[in-house]
Amino acid sequence: MPSWPKTFDVSPKVADALTSAQPVVALESAVISHGLPRQTGVDTALHLEDLVREGKAVPATMAVIDGRIKVGLLPGEFERLTSADTMKIAGRDLPVAVASSATGGLTVSATVALADFLGIKVICTGGIGGVHLGAELTWDVSADLLALSRYPVAVVCAGAKAICDVGRTLEYLDTVGVTVVTYRTDRFPGFYMEDSGLEAPRRIAAPEDAARIMIVKRTMGQRTGLLIANPVPADAALPPLLVEDAVRRATERARAAGVRGEDLTPYLLAALSEITEGASLRANIALLRANASLAAQVASAMTQVAS
Secondary structure, X not given: OOOOOOOEEEOHHHHHXXXXXXXXXXXXXXXXXXXXXXXXXXXXXXXXXXXXXXXXXXXXXXXEEOOEEEEOOOOOHHHHOOOOOOEEEOHHHHHHHHHOOOOEEEOHHHHHHHHHHHOOOEEEOOOEOOEEXXXXXXXXXXXXXXXXXXXXXXXEEOOEOOOEOHHXXXXXXXXXXXXXXXXXXXXXXXXXXEEEEEEOOOEEOOHHHHHHHHHHHHHOXXXXXXXXXXXXXXXXXXXXXXXXXHHHHHHHHHHHHOOOHHHHHHHHHHHHHHHOOOHHHHHHXXXXXXXXXXXXXXXXXXXXXXX
């Protein structure tokens, strides 16, 4: 059994999987603490773990609990992330959260950094943060993008969150050398929408394709991630005009309320759910489930292709 840093608590199942080269999927926990309504977030996170197991991989939901970096949450720890004073922890915040004995959910940037440190090759999320709408004025660009440029981990998502400028997000990823592919579609997905209106940079047809890409990237010494964009299931997808109008109205609310920084995304997601009468929430849960299933397949394929 490897010796983990003293600030880490790695669950026995995850530790065993890592030491025996079993497929592992890291799951971010900001979806529990800040992305979904409280009980919905806990229930969804538990279901995502079940889906990963059904895909023959080991789930490793990551969070910080009382200053301890948890890799694989134990029963009762999911609920700890729903308290009012829970932090939203990006990669830059990990040292602060640990040093201050905080409790919080991890964003993609923190999860990617920890996954790479531990040797976990695949993470699952809903949508990555990106270049926000209006970023030419606010400079609001998610740390998720920088993390993808630094860590050679595969990230399964449904594209960038609906509050982002998808075109500029793709341009940023291209500039920093992140490999971007879509799963079984020639169109880049738009989080709640199957199609963002943009063509996909590259397309893959099977999880094994992603596994081979990651192996080649590592062989070439490329220290950048692989973004796998998986469209929201068709029966849960929202019409583009509905999303566009809802995002406009939610953004106007946030601006009027003076909401900025790390509070902006949770505020906007809640506003979108209200404006769409719950349709965006249902789409969010559906795409999370689809991504968890695909992430497990990709992790399993990586193990098989590498053997």
